[in-house]
Amino acid sequence: MSVPTKSPGDPGKTRRSHARANRARILDAAVAAFIADPDASMDDVARAAGVVRRTVYAHFPSREALVEGIADEASAALVVAMGDEARQPERPDLAVAVMALRTWPIGDRFRMLLSFARRELGEQRIHDLLGVVRDRDVRVVERGRQSGVFASYLPSTVLVALAEAMTITLLDQANSGAVQDSGESFAVAYLAVLGLIPAEGARVVDEARRWLRENPDVADR
Numbered sequence: 001m002s003v004p005t006k007s008p009g010d011p012g013k014t015r016r017s018h019a020r021a022n023r024a025r026i027l028d029a030a031v032a033a034f035i036a037d038p039d040a041s042m043d044d045v046a047r048a049a050g051v052v053r054r055t056v057y058a059h060f061p062s063r064e065a066l067v068e069g070i071a072d073e074a075s076a077a078l079v080v081a082m083g084d085e086a087r088q089p090e091r092p093d094l095a096v097a098v099m100a101l102r103t104w105p106i107g108d109r110f111r112m113l114l115s116f117a118r119r120e121l122g123e124q125r126i127h128d129l130l131g132v133v134r135d136r137d138v139r140v141v142e143r144g145r146q147s148g149v150f151a152s153y154l155p156s157t158v159l160v161a162l163a164e165a166m167t168i169t170l171l172d173q174a175n176s177g178a179v180q181d182s183g184e185s186f187a188v189a190y191l192a193v194l195g196l197i198p199a200e201g202a203r204v205v206d207e208a209r210r211w212l213r214e215n216p217d218v219a220d221r
Contacts, residue, residue: 023059025049027073030066031110038116042066067113067120071129074110078132081106085136089211092144093196097187097208099140103133104183111171130164137163141194151195163193 029049033040042063046053060066081102089095118126137160144150150159170186173179179186184205191201 022051022055026051026056026059027069030070031112034116035112038112064120067117070110071113071117071121071125074106074113075129075132077106078103082133082136092140092147092149093191093204094208094211095140096190096194097204098211099137100187100190101183101208101212104186107167107171108174111174134160144194159194163190166193
């Protein structure tokens with residue numbers, strides 16, 4: 001009687017899976033290395049990732065390509081964190097607070113981009129990076145202005161631009177340790193830009209925290 005044999009796995013699929021794992025490991029190591037030292041070399045990144053330098057260069061042929069890869073990773077993470085727009089809170093103030101709390105950890109993780117990526121990739125790249133959330137922010141802010149929840153002293157696009165500039169400032173302050181919370185300050189400040197007094201903003205942020213606890217799967221769909 002013949003003994004069944006297991007068919008070998010797809011070698012190409014295995015190699016691709018290994019390559020993806022290596023790439024993710026290198027990006028994670030690069031983020032940590034650049035936080036510790038913005039002038040960290042490709043050798044430093046390779047050591048932190050536990051791979052040889054050749055492996056780093058196979059994925060990222062230059063330091064600029066590596067920094068660009070981190071920016072792409074940050075952009076993709078922001079998209080995931082934002083979740084499905086159709087499943088966000090209907091109230092504009094609550095929707096803004098939820099988005100702020102969701103996206104702050106991404107900005108906090110990649111905040112070292114602000115210290116050296118602007119120098120290496122330019123201000124326009126940072127502007128483009130925030131573009132993945134900009135259009136949705138403008139729609140929510142405009143809805144809030146039309147319903148009277150948000151102030152109308154400036155157009156929605158300008159209010160969102162102010163909030164973006166404030167985001168970069170707060171992340172810079174997080175780098176220095178002046179901001180240490182989990183996004184609550186950012187959310188309250190964003191709502192203040194939109195016309196809510198801080199006490200009211202804090203109440204909405206507390207409500208947003210409860211909403212996120214009650215809807216933990218929204219960002220995954």
